[in-house]
Amino acid sequence: MDKEWIKLPRYSSEYIDGVEFFLNYAYTNGKPQGGEILCPCAKCHNTCWEVRAIVYDHLIGYGFEKGYDVWIRHGEVLTDMDLDGCMEDDDDSVDDIEGLLHDTFRDVAEDNELNKGLNDDAKKFYNLIEEAQQELYPGCKNFSTLSFTIRLYLLKCLHGWSNASFTSLLGLLREAMPHLNIPDSFYKTRGMIKDLGLDYEKIDACPNDCMLYWKDHKNDFSCHVCGASRYTKSSTENDENKNAHKVPFKVLRYFPLIPRLQRLFMCSKTASLLRWHGEERSKDGKLRHLVDGEAWKDFDKRHPDFAIDSRNIRLGLASDRFNPFRSMNLSHSTWHVVLIPYNFPPWWCMKAEYSILSLIIPGPKSPGNDIDVYLQPLVDDLKLLWESGVETYDASKNQTFQMRAALMWTIKDFPAYAMLSGWSTRGKLACPC
Known part of the structure; x- marks a missing residue:
């Protein structure tokens, strides 16, 4: 289909007619759900389901998502010609796995001193570099074993494949193409992903938000506050089978903060920009960045030992709830906690890739003031960093240095403000200050 109209000004009649054509096509071929389709505008990025009128307004106001030239989420089929064209024309389609590994593990393999007694980073580096250099099959130029495995794992995450189905797919590929050099199970694949530093911790929680089964309570079977069982009844009925998998009521996902902050310094470009606020910004007295604000300046006066090294990280914490099931009539409240490093210049601070997801607090109900129970792993890391x-x-x-970090402020709406601060923000004794 001719989509040149997408590049035209959004106020032109050709563009407006094109938007109408797209909507008619999407509602005819795209299998809308309850009168809603995924909005492909530059703001929603095919992640929000909206009715036709809203999608129309967004496409006129924001335009189409950049690069969304084949409407695969709205009924258009990706043809062989499209695939060939993508491979030939897009120089960015080549996976720079070697660059990724060097940015992640720096140059640990190039120092001869380390070869005498390999540290953990060097061992991981050697294992992954070996995978990155292996051909997927003899003569393959487009993929290495590692790049293909990462791409396949990405598809699993995007489309919600189960672990068992992913293992079955790997088995089928190995059976159909014995020369294919790929892992034979989901767990081996996940081990490779862990070595890249993309892992998270699962911590069981009390269903009533009383405690985490963590540290000294890691092996407990019931809550020491309310007495509730750690596991669901169905998973504990057969007590004879001690090795049976037990299903916990609630599981907190914690993405460790420290290795993610360390990884920012492993790439020379991001490492230099983390000093921008102290070395490169314009100091003409105008308010251009949070470093020019009174809160930042007052903090530096109170803690000069922290402020002396511009590489020390200043963090903001943002939290809010969301419904992962999309149905607005379903009352479900899952909470996420995101950390933002404000050392970067303004045009980098709020980029999605530098917003660090730290916690996913499970629903179905809001933790309320008990959110501090779930914040414990993050607080431990923040205390160590401070x-x-x-x-x-x-x-x-x-060079190696001692990186410290400080939590400067939090970002939230009014209900979340009450939760994170532990203060009352409504009723007779409400005090937002």
């Missing part, structure tokens, strides 16, 4: 810091390699200066 009090003593962690040894970190700075690729831009080729």
Whole structure:
């Protein structure tokens, strides 16, 4: 289909007619759900289901998502010609796995000193570099074993494949193409992903939000506050089978903060920009960045030992709830906690790739004031980063330093403000200050 109209000004009659054509096509071929389709505008990025009128307004106001030239989410089929064209014309389609590994593990493999007694980083590096250099099959130029495995794992995450189905797919590929050099199970694949530093911790929680089964309580079977069972009744009925898998009522997902902050310094470009606020910004007295604000300046006066090194991280914490099931008539409240490093210049601070997802707090109900129970792993990391810091390699200066971090402020709506602060924001004794 001719889609040149997408590039025209959004106020032109050709563009407006094109939007109407797209909507008619999407509602005819795209299998709308309850009168809603995924909105492909530059703001929603095919992640929000909206009715026709809203999609129309968004496409006129924001335009189409950049690069969404084949409407695969709205009924158009990706043909062989499209696939060939993508491979030939898009230079960015080549996976720079070697660059990824060097950014993640710096140059640990290039120092001869490390070869005498390999540390953990070097061992992981050697294992992954071996995978990255192996051909997927003899003569394959487009994929290595590692790049193909990562791409396949990405598809699993995007389309919600189960672990068992992913293992079955790997088995089928290996059976049909014995020369294919890929892992034979989901768990081996996940091990490779873990080595890239993309892992998270699962921590069981009390169904009534009383406690985490963590540290000293890691092996407990019931809550020491309310007495509720850790596991669902169906998973504990057969007590004879001690090795049976038990299903917990609630599971907190925690993405460790420290390795993610350390990884920012492993790439020389991001490492140098983390010093931007202290070394490169314009100091003409105008308010251009949070470093020019009174809160930042007052913090530096109170803690000069922290402020002396511009590489120390200033963090903001944002939290809100969302319904992962999309149905607005379903009362479900899952909470996420995101950390934003404000050392970067303004045009980098709010980029999605530098917003660090830290916690996913399970529903179905809001934790309320008990959110502090779920914040414990993050608070532990923040206390360590504030009090003593962690040894970190700075690729831009080729040196190791003691990285510290401080939580400067929180970002939330009014109900979440009450939860995070523990104060009352409504009723007779409400005090927002």
